[in-house]
Amino acid sequence: AQSVTQLDSQVPVFEEAPVELRCNYSSSVSVYLFWYVQYPNQGLQLLLKYLSGSTLVKGINGFEAEFNKSQTSFHLRKPSVHISDTAEYFCAVSRQGGSEKLVFGKGTKLTVNP
């Protein structure tokens, strides 16, 4: 079975600062990895995904993540955040070729302050 650990439940940053949201996963088989974003009072929206190939994945809104198999990590980064990036971010993992059961982390609340 797969599991996900998001290492920080809350991350406060100032506008235009860089940010990294950390995600580690556990799995005995090859996986797909995802980051989803949830803006206040909305559903989850896919930010980016790693299925195979290049370990550096670029997503929407200037976010990117790097798949590190040896460290079983998939950290999310943005070089300069905006107030509008304030949201909750979820890392998720599923088994490659499996039944799309996504296992989610508990979320990281990113707050961007002026």
Place this chain on the structure above:
Amino acid sequence: EAQVTQNPRYLITVTGKKLTVTCSQNMNHEYMSWYRQDPGLGLRQIYYSMNVEVTDKGDVPEGYKVSRKEKRNFPLILESPSPNQTSLYFCASSIQGAGELFFGEGSRLTVL
């Protein structure tokens, strides 16, 4: 527009009064699933369906039922709701094998 639609978006009910949360997707997806979201616990899967007439339990199925009579619809049924089912519920769908879920806007349920 491709979307997953849930209804109702907000509901307050009382213990024991049966309710159904509907979910419909217009993307011809084979796979559909229900999650609940609770503070500090993230999203937990309730039930999922690989195809019409095929459903299976997720991680927290107690107190819930589902049915998949048509490809596009996947209703969540609470036969006798209890206060511990107060939560934010999400329906999601996916193409088989793609690994990416598309989510509805969520249904916030309060059971008094």
